[in-house]
Amino acid sequence: xxxxxxxxxxxxxxxxxxxxxxxxxxxxxxxxxxxxxxxxxxxxxxxxxxxxxxxxxxxxxxxxxxxxxxxxxxxxxxxxxxxxxxxxxxxxxxxxxxxxxxxxxxxxxxxxxxxxxxxxxxxxxxxxxxxxxxxxxxxxxxxxxxxxxxxxxxxxxxxxxxxxxxxxxxxxxxxxxxxxxxxxxxxxxxxxxxxxxxxxxxxxxxxxxxxxxxxxxxxxxxxxxxxxxxxxxxxxxxxxxxxxxxxxxxxxxxxxxxxxxxxxxxxxxxxxxxxxxxxxxxxxxxxxxxxxx
Amino acid sequence: xxxxxxxxxxxxxxxxxxxxxxxxxxxxxxxxxxxxxxxxxxxxxxxxxxxxxxxxxxxxxxxxxxxxxxxxxxxxxxxxxxxxxxxxxxxxxxxxxxxxxxxxxxxxxxxxxxxxxxxxxxxxxxxxxxxxxxxxxxxxxxxxxxxxxxxxxxxxxxxxxxxxxxxxxxxxxxxxxxxxxxxxxxxxxxxxxxxxxxxxxxxxxxxxxxxxxxxxxxxxxxxxxxxxxxxxxxxxxxxxxxxxxxxxxxxxxxxxxxxxxxxxxxxxxxxxxxxxxxxxxxxxxxxxxxxxxxxxxxxxxxxxxxxxxxxxxxxxxxxxxxxxxxxxxxxxxxxxxxxxxxxxxxxxxxxxxxxxxxxxxxxxxxxxxxxxxxxxxxxxxxxxxxxxxxxxxxxxxxxxxxxxxxx
Numbered sequence: 001x002x003x004x005x006x007x008x009x010x011x012x013x014x015x016x017x018x019x020x021x022x023x024x025x026x027x028x029x030x031x032x033x034x035x036x037x038x039x040x041x042x043x044x045x046x047x048x049x050x051x052x053x054x055x056x057x058x059x060x061x062x063x064x065x066x067x068x069x070x071x072x073x074x075x076x077x078x079x080x081x082x083x084x085x086x087x088x089x090x091x092x093x094x095x096x097x098x099x100x101x102x103x104x105x106x107x108x109x110x111x112x113x114x115x116x117x118x119x120x121x122x123x124x125x126x127x128x129x130x131x132x133x134x135x136x137x138x139x140x141x142x143x144x145x146x147x148x149x150x151x152x153x154x155x156x157x158x159x160x161x162x163x164x165x166x167x168x169x170x171x172x173x174x175x176x177x178x179x180x181x182x183x184x185x186x187x188x189x190x191x192x193x194x195x196x197x198x199x200x201x202x203x204x205x206x207x208x209x210x211x212x213x214x215x216x217x218x219x220x221x222x223x224x225x226x227x228x229x230x231x232x233x234x235x236x237x238x239x240x241x242x243x244x245x246x247x248x249x250x251x252x253x254x255x256x257x258x259x260x261x262x263x264x265x266x267x268x269x270x271x272x273x274x275x276x277x278x279x280x281x282x283x284x285x286x287x288x289x290x291x292x293x
Numbered sequence: 294x295x296x297x298x299x300x301x302x303x304x305x306x307x308x309x310x311x312x313x314x315x316x317x318x319x320x321x322x323x324x325x326x327x328x329x330x331x332x333x334x335x336x337x338x339x340x341x342x343x344x345x346x347x348x349x350x351x352x353x354x355x356x357x358x359x360x361x362x363x364x365x366x367x368x369x370x371x372x373x374x375x376x377x378x379x380x381x382x383x384x385x386x387x388x389x390x391x392x393x394x395x396x397x398x399x400x401x402x403x404x405x406x407x408x409x410x411x412x413x414x415x416x417x418x419x420x421x422x423x424x425x426x427x428x429x430x431x432x433x434x435x436x437x438x439x440x441x442x443x444x445x446x447x448x449x450x451x452x453x454x455x456x457x458x459x460x461x462x463x464x465x466x467x468x469x470x471x472x473x474x475x476x477x478x479x480x481x482x483x484x485x486x487x488x489x490x491x492x493x494x495x496x497x498x499x500x501x502x503x504x505x506x507x508x509x510x511x512x513x514x515x516x517x518x519x520x521x522x523x524x525x526x527x528x529x530x531x532x533x534x535x536x537x538x539x540x541x542x543x544x545x546x547x548x549x550x551x552x553x554x555x556x557x558x559x560x561x562x563x564x565x566x567x568x569x570x571x572x573x574x575x576x577x578x579x580x581x582x583x584x585x586x587x588x589x590x591x592x593x594x595x596x597x598x599x600x601x602x603x604x605x606x607x608x609x610x611x612x613x614x615x616x617x618x619x620x621x622x623x624x625x626x627x628x629x630x631x632x633x634x635x636x637x638x639x640x641x642x643x644x645x646x647x648x649x650x651x652x653x654x655x656x657x658x659x660x661x662x663x664x665x666x667x668x669x670x671x672x673x674x675x676x677x678x679x680x681x682x683x684x685x686x687x688x689x690x691x692x693x694x695x696x697x698x699x700x
Contacts, residue, residue, distance in 0.1 A: 004390035007383055100501075103472060112473045116407050116428065205378055205408040209473070249372065249387055264335040264373050 006130035012242045013137040014199050018219045019226070019234035020144050021191035027229030028152055029184045030164030032084050035091030036219050038098040039068045039189040041211035043196025045102060045109060048118045048206055057119055061197040068193020069186045076182035095213065102208040114207025121201045137198060144191055148231050151187075160184055221271065225278050227285025236287050244271050326365045326619065326626055328353070328612070329372065329388035329397040331409065336376025337473075338401040341604045345399045345423075346371050347594035348587070348605040352612035352649075355590070359650035362616035363624025370394060376401065378408035385409045389416045395626035396421065398611045401604060403429065403474045410434055417628045421611040423604045425450070425475045430675035438632050438676060441614075443607035443667060445575045445680045447475065451482015453573050453682040454523050454548055455490065456698055458483075461571075463546065467496040467519035469510065469534065471526050479525030479550060495519050500530070507534045511541070521546040528553050532561045539566040550574060551685070552603065554692065564690030576683035576697060577606050577667055582647030583613070587666035603667060610665035614639050617652045617663055639663045640671045 018036055025031040043064035050060035079090040102109045109115065122132045151157050162170045163177045170177050200206050218241060226237020248267040251258075258266070278285065330349040333342035353367045361367060370392040374381035381400065388394045389412060396419035400406040403426035410429065413420040414437055423444040428434055430442060445453070458466055466487065468480035477499065484494050496517035500510045511534060514522060522545055524531065531553040538545070539562065551574020559567045577600060578584045587609040588599035599606060618634035619626060638652065643660035646652040655661045663670055668680040684696040 004386045007386040011383060112477055113426065114404055203379055203382055203408055204411060205404065207404045209404065210378060246383060
């Protein structure tokens with residue numbers, strides 16, 4: 001039981017990191033990034049490949065953050081002058097390009113066979129090791145929360161909030177919104193890269209088909225349910241999402257007359273229903289501003 | 294909906310408690326052997342997954358009706374692997390940690406099996422899978438010998454295609470592969486055997502899934518003027534490819550995996566276009582009592598013939614093979630004992646048996662050799678089954694079996 005709970009918490013923390021990246025980009029700055037999974041994949045493959053060639057995991061995860069961040073930079077240059085919706089399309093396309101590149105470049109990524117036997121975050125087996133891994137992931141997540149919190153409450157944070165609320169006004173006072181947006185994009189993508197690296201070392205096996213658009217939308221669901229633009233929203237939203245996705249396993253044990261085929265559909269249906277109810281009754285999300293309606 | 298953050302947090306706390314509860318609620322007697330069924334109910338394995346899972350339940354029911362294995366009843370705990378390594382890892386952790394299963398049966402995609410493998414190895418839990426990736430039976434992955442493959446590995450099925458092409462005296466083969474581990478594995482296995490035999494592959498094309506048309510890929514292959522095209526493909530893409538090929542009018546033979554050449558395919562493209570298409574697959578032991586029993590159970594559960602899901606037949610064998618091994622081990626579920634016992638009850642020599650009940654009775658007299666629904670079910674030293682392959686040809690809108698061979 002303990003190791004299983006630790007597993008759920010570990011995966012949740014990895015998703016929290018992604019949700020934090022999206023909170024910075026969308027919640028605080030208003031960038032609609034539909035390509036989170038692309039940066040996630042870049043981080044996963046960078047770290048996995050380096051670690052498989054003998055680089056210590058700590059360094060390979062750091063390298064993953066750098067590579068994912070740098071890869072976001074040209075996208076920002078090319079597309080941030082576009083309107084919001086076009087930026088969303090560009091990032092969605094970018095994630096697909098990443099996935100197809102990973103599939104095709106066999107010499108590097110082993111193509112559809114995937115990379116196996118990736119060194120784990122922490123060597124060792126059993127419950128104790130599972131908790132060490134949780135502790136490591138928790139430390140990274142807390143650091144990320146602290147970072148985002150500091151950013152949000154800095155002068156930089158006020159500028160990006162202003163860009164989100166009224167970009168023309170920011171231009172009118174002589175600031176260059178594109179520069180800030182690129183910085184936000186790079187930092188958020190680096191977070192996604194770290195999440196990807198940790199994912200690779202956690203699951204120890206990666207293959208391009210894991211990095212489909214669905215992962216991006218899981219993160220969006222978490223952020224929308226938790227509360228857009230709030231750090232606590234990213235955490236709580238991810239917890240709710242994991243509760244729905246994993247909780248249904250136990251529902252199956254309680255309600256044995258429901259087959260797993262039906263359960264799979266129910267699970268997706270319940271998440272969908274929750275999203276609809278949230279947009280109707282609490283569009284600001286669970287941790288959003290409760291004084292507003 | 295009104296409320297405040299405190300209510301929300303309270304609600305979340307209650308939710309977490311709900312998740313934690315089942316472990317307490319479902320403590321059960323020691324005389325039950327729990328076995329995990331981790332099948333692809335959703336995702337790309339979904340055409341097979343639910344059939345696999347229902348087959349596992351049906352097989353366990355038959356075992357329990359015969360008095361259980363080693364005097365202990367079998368309980369199946371089913372999970373959806375979602376054809377996704379991440380989801381499968383969590384599901385496997387739940388099966389191992391909470392349900393305390395002694396074996397995990399029926400992981401389907403190679404990605405899922407490779408991801409679950411380290412967990413099973415660490416927990417000393419047997420893993421019986423239907424994946425094709427050769428890596429799964431290498432010492433690097435299967436170090437403790439706890440994994441058993443019930444499906445032909447890609448190299449073997451590729452070799453079977455090469456054998457067919459040799460028998461039919463083709464000289465200019467080309468390949469077309471669906472871009473995933475199984476599609477590419479199949480044509481790579483073919484190429485390896487074919488080139489080892491001194492042959493040459495004139496063109497190979499890999500195509501992306503879910504396209505409305507494969508015309509450009511097809512043109513590229515046909516331009517090399519092959520006399521046979523070997524594919525690693527699935528039903529949906531094969532249908533489109535064959536339709537587009539028939540429109541070109543160019544004469545060429547096709548050798549396609551058996552899971553893609555189904556009555557649905559022949560109906561979709563028409564018997565004229567389908568005439569002469571060859572298919573190769575691991576053969577179900579259709580005349581065997583085990584297959585008949587499986588077929589009856591599968592018809593009852595899925596209202597479809599057993600031939601339509603070779604993976605379900607393999608799952609049927611997993612349950613029988615595992616429970617016979619437990620029976621032979623006197624009810625022990627220790628993985629290291631069972632891995633030897635599985636070979637003892639499945640491989641020759643010994644009295645041939647086709648069901649758990651029959652095997653249980655025969656075990657009292659001496660050694661048995663379980664002949665499965667999916668194959669004769671003999672395992673080699675690496676845990677791979679040695680399947681018999683069959684080659685079929687479409688004649689007059691029907692699949693006619695032509696050869697049987699080992700590869």
